[in-house]
Amino acid sequence: MPIDFLKKPGVVAYLTAGDPDLATTRDIALAAIDAGADVIELGVPFSDPLADGPVIQRASERAVARGTRLSDVLGLAKELRAARPECGIVLFSYLNPVVKMGMRSFCAAAKAAGADGVLLTDMIVEEAGEYLAEMSTNGLAPVFLAAPTSPDARLKAIGEASKGFVYAISRVGITGTQDKVASDAPELVARLRKYTELPIAVGFGISNAAHVKAVGEFADAAIIGSALVALIEKTGPADAAKAVGEFIRGLREG
Numbered sequence: 001m002p003i004d005f006l007k008k009p010g011v012v013a014y015l016t017a018g019d020p021d022l023a024t025t026r027d028i029a030l031a032a033i034d035a036g037a038d039v040i041e042l043g044v045p046f047s048d049p050l051a052d053g054p055v056i057q058r059a060s061e062r063a064v065a066r067g068t069r070l071s072d073v074l075g076l077a078k079e080l081r082a083a084r085p086e087c088g089i090v091l092f093s094y095l096n097p098v099v100k101m102g103m104r105s106f107c108a109a110a111k112a113a114g115a116d117g118v119l120l121t122d123m124i125v126e127e128a129g130e131y132l133a134e135m136s137t138n139g140l141a142p143v144f145l146a147a148p149t150s151p152d153a154r155l156k157a158i159g160e161a162s163k164g165f166v167y168a169i170s171r172v173g174i175t176g177t178q179d180k181v182a183s184d185a186p187e188l189v190a191r192l193r194k195y196t197e198l199p200i201a202v203g204f205g206i207s208n209a210a211h212v213k214a215v216g217e218f219a220d221a222a223i224i225g226s227a228l229v230a231l232i233e234k235t236g237p238a239d240a241a242k243a244v245g246e247f248i249r250g251l252r253e254g
């Protein structure tokens with residue numbers, strides 16, 4: 001896949017891999033893509049999550065309890081790539097499981113799985129030397145998180161190191177649904193635009209068509225996580241793929 005895999009305006013769907021089980025995550029991801037999600041952010045479940053609200057924490061706990069490993073998530077990415085050659089796939093993980101596998105092995109495996117990009121939540125751009133080198137060797141896009149509290153020098157470094165798109169965190173805090181798109185988000189996106197021409201995707205607290213529309217006024221894509229994960233939790237394995245497909249179609253229409 002080319003590195004510019006995020007078309008504008010885009011919808012990015014975050015899923016915790018292995019919740020409720022890997023086969024169901026695959027079906028949900030396929031339904032999300034077919035309903036118009038441009039990129040799947042495929043989350044590696046981790047026992048000690050950072051910045052995750054209760055919904056994603058619970059999903060991670062369930063997936064970890066089922067024994068979902070980084071290697072399983074790579075296998076799932078490979079299946080998705082084979083089934084949907086055109087979709088964007090970003091592997092989402094904490095640093096810990098990746099360091100355990102080894103940065104070099106992980107980046108090579110991500111490439112072999114057909115991923116387009118990688119997002120490591122706790123990888124800071126200042127310490128990303130080896131990561132960026134391995135990502136570049138494998139033609140993968142590193143996606144970094146920018147926050148409203150990031151100073152301009154940091155936004156510049158993030159803009160320069162990122163490929164594919166930049167992830168603008170709409171507010172300080174944890175993942176999870178909110179009534180409104182955070183008021184900090186447009187300013188952060190405007191500040192980022194000074195440093196990058198990449199598409200900018202906004203995440204944290206986006207959960208309905210009105211939010212997606214509001215984000216579309218100032219950014220290039222909306223990232224939806226907790227709303228999907230909560231829907232999967234509520235619906236149960238048998239109907240989750242259908243429910244997620246309908247939900248994303250509704251967002252797209254908005």
Ligand SMILES: O=P(O)(O)OC[C@@H](O)[C@@H](O)c1c[nH]c2ccccc12
Pocket residue numbers: 014041043050051052056121145174175176177203204205206223224225226227
């Ligand atoms: O759940 P929300 O509020 O829709 O936010 C997206 C988010 O879930 C996803 O991108 C994500 C899941 N875990 C994270 C940890 C840090 C940053 C981002 C994330």
